[in-house]
Amino acid sequence: MNYRFLFAWVLMASMYTGVKAHPPKEDDQSQAVPPSLKIGYVNVAYIFEQLPEAIKNNQDFQTFQKQLSNNLRLKASELEKKYSDYQKQVDTFTEAQQKQKQAELSELHQSLRTLEQQMPAEIEKKYKVVIQPIHHKIKQVIDKIAKEQSYSFVLAKDTEAGPVVLFAQPGFDLSELVLEKLKTMAPKEIEPPVVGPKTQTPAQPSTRSAKAVKKK
Template structure:
């Protein structure tokens, strides 16, 4: 059981972008990097965060508007329910139930909308990073490039992150240090998580 778990973890984190061996007798050369770290250093990451925040705020404002309308109708119903005709009261109750269902459905679709927005913004940048990694690996003779999240130990010169950043037009000397393998967090997931928590509170 333990071996199966280890294999799953390795399969999840080990990113073999491609084999760049030019001949059968070329020595094995393995490099490592962190795609999430690279993404954080790119100017696009700030724009992604800003766009997601804007989209999230728009969705939250719509949700607040729905809540406000529901609360107003609920209070009006509670004040007049005792004197309402049965038919009118049942109609109001049905209206409130439909509004409540609409709010719940909006919460679900809003979360999906935010995730789709995030994917549409992040995927092109990840593709650009992937291309840069492959180019650096080929130019520098790396047979494989793995995620440093799967790396337990390795030489510092195996980290190709500075070369990838340079390939992407970012000065490696002006960025933060490469994070520890277990410490990386996708920048783009933060707005989505924050939004989800906010909606639960409302």
């Protein structure tokens, strides 16, 4: 007997039986196909340029930074002027006066250094008060839109490190939708109260007094 032929026949039969016994399931085929992804992107810088609340808060933040810079510059100018005056008049001072002037210059210099060291912390503190809440609102709106419209990913078009989205069709841009929702969330401005006395209605002439004049 040809055992090689018999062995090959048995092997083929067992393979065929194994395939028939475990047919591919429809669920397995569906799981093998990856679901379609819905992706959008948002231009946060554009939203900050268009949202009134963000514009106002950003102006406050920029003004605060300028004030700190101006204070630092004034301190530096004051120190420079006092040191220049001291250099010009040092020969006319007594030893006690020189020590007093040097102490004043040292104190002013230390004040300048302290102000310079505190600037980053003060700027960060102001940022958390006026700018960070806007970013938090934007994030909340993006999360809400993503859940309502079944977005898989929402990317930022630009970041501090550079652009994240190098190219995308305009139809994927959610910036306007996010901006409109943020505008509806903006706090309404309260009208200031009227200052001063209320306008009084001019008094009508008394009919009684007029009749009395006619009788006379």
